[in-house]
Amino acid sequence: MKILIVDDSESSRLLLERLLSNAGYADVEMADSAAAAFQKLGMDGPSTPSTEIDLILLDIVMPEMDGIEACGKIKAVDSLRDVPVIMVTAKKDDGNLQRAFDMGAIDYITKPVNKVELLARVRSVLKLKNEMDRRMEVTRHLEAANHQLQLLSALDGLTGIANRRHFDQTFDKEWRRGLRDEFPLSLILTDIDSFKAYNDNYGHQAGDVCLKRVADAISAALKRPGDLVARYGGEEFVVVLPETDKNNAAILAEDIRKKVASQKIPHGFSKAAEVVTLSLGVATAIPSRSHKPAGLIEAADTALYQAKHEGRNQVRVSH
Ligand SMILES: [Mg+2]
Helix, strand or coil: CEEEEECCCHHHHHHHHHHHHHCCCCCEEEECCHHHHHHHCCCCCCCCCCCCEEEEEEECCCCCCCHHHHHHHHHCCHHHCCCCEEEEECCCCHHHHHHHHHCCCCEEEECCCCHHHHHHHHHHHHHHHHHHHHHHHHHHHHHHHHHHHHHHHCECCCCCCECHHHHHHHHHHHHHHHHHHCCCEEEEEEEECCHHHHHHHHCHHHHHHHHHHHHHHHHHHCCCCCCEEEECCCCEEEEEEECCCHHHHHHHHHHHHHHHHCCCCECCCCCCCCECCEEEEEEEECCCCCCCHHHHHHHHHHHHHHHHHCCCCCEEECC
């Protein structure tokens, strides 16, 4: 750990350095004034001060700027605020010490320096600093992990698009927004035609690849950042379209149908075509207190059922 000694007296600096290095603290820097200390701490430069200094021993009585004022200046810098400062003072003057503590000093030692006292204070402060650094590090790791978890918990592991949970949250949020703003909200519910036959004949691994390609094609068809595609169930997908009326939702559904078919993923066992296709159901509502959001999903599901029933590979719109 690195220690900075700030003292205008050379003999004091050398004494402190010798006591510390004899005790195993080899990494010691020295400054003969507050200004020299600021320079070592990077406070003069244009960039944010950053320091590898773990502890500052700061003499109180110095010409130009005294240690108490220097302590205040160091503690006023955000990135240096947590560097512990131990005041070194010849006078055991309670008024001065109170000022030093007010400025953020953590402890003090008196001159002439007593070796046992110095090492005990330094050791305990460095231990505290170490513990604080470790906790900060753990906190940073936890925050990063939490953020990652939040992202992951919103995504479907196989296809990489939003999962059902994220859909539920988004749909709920958009419904409430629609209630407030009285904008139409549209849903497209869609599933892959004859997907069970695809899996049975090509195997589950090929089935997974197919799901991923379909998810990609649907994602590519969406144009606005507010539109969301999610994996709804096994081979079912749902698209949430805020502020979208029935006509525009139907146009987008047809666009999605074409995009997926144009992927030309061979499907020799489909009842709809020779390639992988979608059936799609569209429903639109202006959210109101007299309607339940689940009703919009049911309406899209009914339209999807009609699309299936009438031959698959088509869009049906709920009326
Ligand atoms: Mg002095």
